[in-house]
Amino acid sequence: xxxIGNLNKAQGATHKKKRIGxxxxxxxxxxxxxxxxxxxxxxxxxxxxxxxxxxxxxNRRLPKFGFTNPFRVEYQVLNVxxxxxxxxxxxxxxxxxxxxxxxLGVISKGRVPLKILGNGELTSPIExxxxxxxxxxxxxxxxxxxxxxxxx
Numbered sequence: 001x002x003x004i005g006n007l008n009k010a011q012g013a014t015h016k017k018k019r020i021g022x023x024x025x026x027x028x029x030x031x032x033x034x035x036x037x038x039x040x041x042x043x044x045x046x047x048x049x050x051x052x053x054x055x056x057x058x059n060r061r062l063p064k065f066g067f068t069n070p071f072r073v074e075y076q077v078l079n080v081x082x083x084x085x086x087x088x089x090x091x092x093x094x095x096x097x098x099x100x101x102x103x104l105g106v107i108s109k110g111r112v113p114l115k116i117l118g119n120g121e122l123t124s125p126i127e128x129x130x131x132x133x134x135x136x137x138x139x140x141x142x143x144x145x146x147x148x149x150x151x152x
Contacts, residue, residue, distance in 0.1 A: 075132060076112045080140050081120015083128065097129035097151075116141075116148070 021032040034041040050057060078101065086092045091104060098114050101107045107114055116128060118136025125145030133141075138148045 073113060075115035076107050076109055077115050077117050078107060078130075079117050079119040080122040080137050082106065083116075083126060084120060084122045084124065087124045087126065092126075094125065095127040095129075098131070122146070 018028060018033075019026055020028045023029045031041065039045055039047065050059070052058070083092070083096070086096075086104070086106065092100065098107070101114070102110050113131035115132040115134065116130045116137045117134045118138075118140050122140045122144045126141065127147045127149065128141055129149040129151050131151065133148045133150065141148045
């Protein structure tokens, strides 16, 4: 009868430890399973994954150029022509801001700032609140009798 105190491991579950470097009679003597000579046969041999055998590595062969400004602000854009189209469809009234445009699905990202650009024509007076305006967009909004409010 088997009890918790006299359980045995299943047949073949354990293997004999491979004793390396214990003479020819052990079957793992001589080169101790490391093959012959070479860097990987030596003790302490760890070769970095990017090492190319002394050849000039890829990261040094390829040219370096350019610069990425870490402080660049990436805007999502909306044209004044699109605003006029929304007014014509009666989807927006005389004032519009970022939250309204996001709720309408006109802009898709809730965390990326909005910039209004001047492509298209604007005939209705509208108060637009956005993070940035191009000079032409600001001029078109104000010439139509509206206001361009920068909030960010």
